[in-house]
Amino acid sequence: MDGSTGPADEISFGVLGEMLGYRLRRAQLTFFNNFSTACSDLGVSPGLFGVLVIAKENPGLTQTAVAQALGNDRSAMVAAVDRLEKLDLIERRPSKKDRRSYALYLTDHGQKFYKELVDRVAAHEDKLCERLKPGEKELLLEILSRFAS
Amino acid sequence: MDGSTGPADEISFGVLGEMLGYRLRRAQLTFFNNFSTACSDLGVSPGLFGVLVIAKENPGLTQTAVAQALGNDRSAMVAAVDRLEKLDLIERRPSKKDRRSYALYLTDHGQKFYKELVDRVAAHEDKLCERLKPGEKELLLEILSRFAS
DNA sequence: TATTGTTATACTCTATAACTATA
DNA sequence: TATAGTTATAGAGTATAACAATA
16 A cells, blocks of 8 residues: 555546447457457458358358448459469369359368367357356347347 | 248257357347448447557556557557547647657547547447346456456 | 450558657 | 656558449
């Protein structure tokens, strides 16, 4: 104890502390950084992981459809699928219905890799979720899903 | 009813739907876009708003201290404070204690502008929070604050 | 005409490293 | 030596506009 009223470097956050937008940004940054630490050696970013999951769950989808599902522009899919192809996780197959588009599929290696990847991602999510009490994760997911668009 | 089992274009999100990181990212994006729509005409981004609030609540803080409070690098402060200075919202005053650093203060115009800005930001947060039931916002803020670092 | 994948481009955000002037 | 502000730079991430091939 030094008898002072408190450290002089204590900072007031004002309205920022009551703003959902700010809290969401900080929390999301924590999850993003945690994900990167966990998976950077595999070459998979959060964004690439999203593409991988959608392709895994919906085989044969076009790039544009994946982009729409994830809420971003189809032009962003090109580099993403390029990288996933170089990692031998995804392959572009010419669509038989529409010769303009590709159908996306996980490669054999991608299928095996997927299980390992999801385990690792889940493990690190679980570690962060140790900060939650029972039932809070489900509650959070439900509430956040209302802000998905 | 067409007798089918459902639309063929219904997309499965797999584990993504149960991942807090993904839900946080989508929700945060909604808030970010909403903020930008509400405040782009004022030239204030979510990041600049954060700097403004910290400077307002803690007059005389150095750039480095503001950066630490917001969790980003001090090099990012330069352009941020430059822009806020051009908007006549913030001023750099030479610190009397340490000639290496500046003390940041809101300008007179910044003080007036701040109230108007906070009102507008709060209004648009409130609009998004119409999706929440009573008590859920406070609950969200409390839970999310645990992921602030 | 409209759409798919693509390219070029640009803008934001963010981080690292090195410089300078102070401490 | 360590730190504050700065600069240069680079890497993601994201979006727009335009083009060729195809619908």
